[in-house]
Amino acid sequence: MSGTPGPWSSSVLPPALTLRSGFWISVDLMETSSTFLYFAYGSNLLKERLQLKNPSAAVHCVARLQDYRLVFGNHRGMASERWHGGVATIERSPGEEVWGVVWRMSLNDLDSLDMQENVTLGAYSPVELVVRSRGAKLSCRTYIMNSCVYAPPSPQYLKVMVMGALQNGLPAEYQAKLRLIKTNMYQGPLPVMDELTRRIQSPAHL
Known part of the structure; x- marks a missing residue:
């Protein structure tokens, strides 16, 4: 699946570009x-989750992606070892919308973000999509799962999403929609949740 052609699409490439992790970045x-x-x-969506491996991430704004829907699944049906359930992706769906957070990040974190999304393993592909925030259009990097097999998320994964939506003030109706998503009821250990809990409760964080 490809994103909407943006200012860095091949048909309107500016004169000076460099390719980083399959993504054209303007040298300027x-x-x-x-x-x-x-x-x-x-x-x-949750700051503490993103900053585990990408410390430069800073909130830019809340934004809406039109004509897409949020779904959960696994690449080729292989359950996430980190989350023990389906993980989020997006797919085209005219008339629907996905809300999210636009983060401004250092290019130094681009490779680590790709690693988190398992780009080199083919699980996700980076794309450039246009989102809207208070009427303004923003061209952003995001990720779409390849060969998605639908599967419900673990309660822990959904909890992180809900926490992030609340933390960043996503629309109340969208937050309510997230809370109604059915999970796989997994109750086993999740090291990533332990790591997040330690980070959130650390004196430095408080």
Whole structure:
């Protein structure tokens, strides 16, 4: 699945570009800000989750992706070892919308973000999509799962999403919709949740 052609699409490439992790980044942008915009809609809605491996992430705004829907699944049906259930992805669906958080991140974190999304393993592909925030259009990097086999998320994964939606003030109706998503009822250990809990409760974080 490909995203909507944006300002860095092949038909309108600016004169100076560099390819980073399969994503065209303007050299001028690198020289002026060395950052990029990332639209998160899954577990990376929660700041503490995203910053585990991507410390530069800072909230830019809340935004809406039109004509897509949020779904859960696993790449080729292989359950996530980290989350023990389906994980979030998006797919085209005219008339629907996905809310998320736009993060501004350093280009130094681009490779680690790709690693988190298992890009090199083919689980997700990075795409450029246009989201809307208070009437403004923003071209953002996001990720779409390849060969998705639908599967419900674990309660822990959904909890992280719900916490992130609340933390960043996503629309109340959308938050309510997230809370109604059915899970697989997994109750076993999840090291990533332990790590998140320690981070949230640490004195430095408080």
